[in-house]
Amino acid sequence: MNRPPRKLVKSAPKGTLWIGGPIDNCKLDLRIYGADLVPQEITETLGHRPTKYWMKGDPLPSGPRVRQQSAWFLEAPETKKAEIDKQVTWIFSRLTSDVRIWKKLGRKFKMKLNAIIYLESWNRGFDLSSASMAEISRRGLTLDFDIYFYGKEVPKWRAGEMPRTKK
Numbered sequence: 001m002n003r004p005p006r007k008l009v010k011s012a013p014k015g016t017l018w019i020g021g022p023i024d025n026c027k028l029d030l031r032i033y034g035a036d037l038v039p040q041e042i043t044e045t046l047g048h049r050p051t052k053y054w055m056k057g058d059p060l061p062s063g064p065r066v067r068q069q070s071a072w073f074l075e076a077p078e079t080k081k082a083e084i085d086k087q088v089t090w091i092f093s094r095l096t097s098d099v100r101i102w103k104k105l106g107r108k109f110k111m112k113l114n115a116i117i118y119l120e121s122w123n124r125g126f127d128l129s130s131a132s133m134a135e136i137s138r139r140g141l142t143l144d145f146d147i148y149f150y151g152k153e154v155p156k157w158r159a160g161e162m163p164r165t166k167k
Contacts, residue, residue, distance in 0.1 A: 025118040026126070028087035029075040030095075030141075034109035037070035045105065046095040051075040084115055088132040092139075102139040112142040119149045 029051070032042055039053035056070045074094070076087035091113070096102075105111060113136060117126075128143075136143055 025078065025081075026084055026087070027075065027078045027116040028084055028091065029073050029114050030091050030111070031114050032072040032105065032109050032111045033069050035069045037072060037109055039070060039072045042072040042105070045101060048074060048094040084126060085129045085132045087115075088113070088128075088135065092135055099138055102141075106140040111140070112144050114144045114146065117145060117147045119147065 035056055037056075039050060039055070042053075043049050050072045051074050053072045054067050054070060056067055058067045059065070060067060074091055076090045079087065102111075
């Protein structure tokens, strides 16, 4: 978990409530879905093999049901800090930059970047650069966030109030 510098912690009053900082972990992937999607065709069109894929009709791992659509995923390497810009760059550097191809795929399939954010402490955040936003937009993608909190800390104030340190 990210903590303030030790010197600052030692000099703070007892019971100081520490907030903020970067996210603890993130994973980013490109997801393309469609009933008529053929993963091999997406691979040939974008120029890179998927990290995972499935076909419509494949069995779900959780039971007797089957998948209702096909999918093609490319997962960026997981990072321990708020490095979503690096993950966006990693994904796009492996795929075609031809906007016409992306637009054609976007008319036929549902496409998005999915960011999975893990927090060990509350009130964490990150930035997404204008360059990354431009590249995402240029390709006609949406950016989806799944945020998970795994910490034990829980804010002890009501919504709309500012946090206070213990006295």
